[in-house]
Amino acid sequence: MALVNMKEMLLKANKEGYAVGQFNINNLEWAKTILLVAQEKNSPVILGVSEGAAKYMGGYNVVMGMVKGLMKDQNITVDVAVHLDHGTTFEACKAAIDAGFTSVMIDASKHPIDENIRLSRQVVDYAHPKGVTVEAEVGIVGGEEDGITGKVQYAKLEDCVRIVKEAKVDCLAPALGSAHGPYKGVPKLGFDEMDAINKAAKVPLVLHGGSGIPDDQIKKAIARGTAKINVNTELQQEFAKDLRALLADPKNDPVYDPRKILGPSTAGIKRAMIGRMEVFGSIGKAAK
Ligand code: 13P
DSSP, rough: OOBOHHHHHHHHHHHHTOOOOEEEOOSSSHHHHHHHHHHTTTTOOOEEEEEEHHHHHHHHHHHHHHHHHHHHTTOOSSSSEEEEEEEEEEHHHHHHHTTTTTTEOOTTTOOHHHHHHHHHHHHHHHHGGOOOOOEEESSEEEEEETTTEEBBOOOOHHHHHHHHHHOOOOEEEEOOSSSEEEOOOOOOOOHHHHHHHHHHHHEEEEEEOOOTTHHHHHHHHTTEEEEEEOOOOOHHHHHHHHHHHHHGGGGGTOOOOOHHHHHHHHHHHHHHHHHHHHTTTTTTTOOO
């Protein structure tokens, strides 16, 4: 089994100049499709699980049971990290770690920086002895995800340096203009700020709101230390597009078996995922 934390995965990506995709999962169809595509493309992959998605699937233990079972029965050998996306409390991170997640994000970015650091450090102190990696966020990523909305607020360089040094997080998501969900217009990321944070913080950087960011900006972000890019909306949109087309086709009127409705619609997930991985450069980069 190739269930790993994100440490080596992200350091290798930084060194070799590509980024690993975090693709968020919602159910069995998503987890299975994402794992099979990663295997087919020989790419490392991070399965992102938000608190809301974990609840939807039945809980953190259900998620881990499902992922471990899929990896075994589907012969997944590429490196896979199972990562709590936007954990809001120490308790949520602890519950995910106790269930076997290999990585967690503590998103305490809505708190003042001292509290963000304190909470991140608390999670690191629990996670690291168990071999679990920790991501933190500084500033505010815009948009809406899982009912949480934010207005973009750029990360401050000194806060980024402090949280890495004082909380000892493994990777950092500095908010620099990206947003969750569809963009209105073309996003404009703060590349000078990203460059400065990369040089001073010295940990792999994470880019949230990866859906809809133009390819040239993705490449610029990778060149400035971004090793992990989160994508959720694009996969959902492509899945929904295929699902709508299937149901709208009159020849499918007699179809009622969920496997015949959901199964073919996973083609949208696959298409969107491959498109992003081609830009991220992670194809063929699974650890030997
Ligand atoms: P998108 O839904 O905009 O791709 O963002 C995903 C994300 O950042 C998850 O944390």
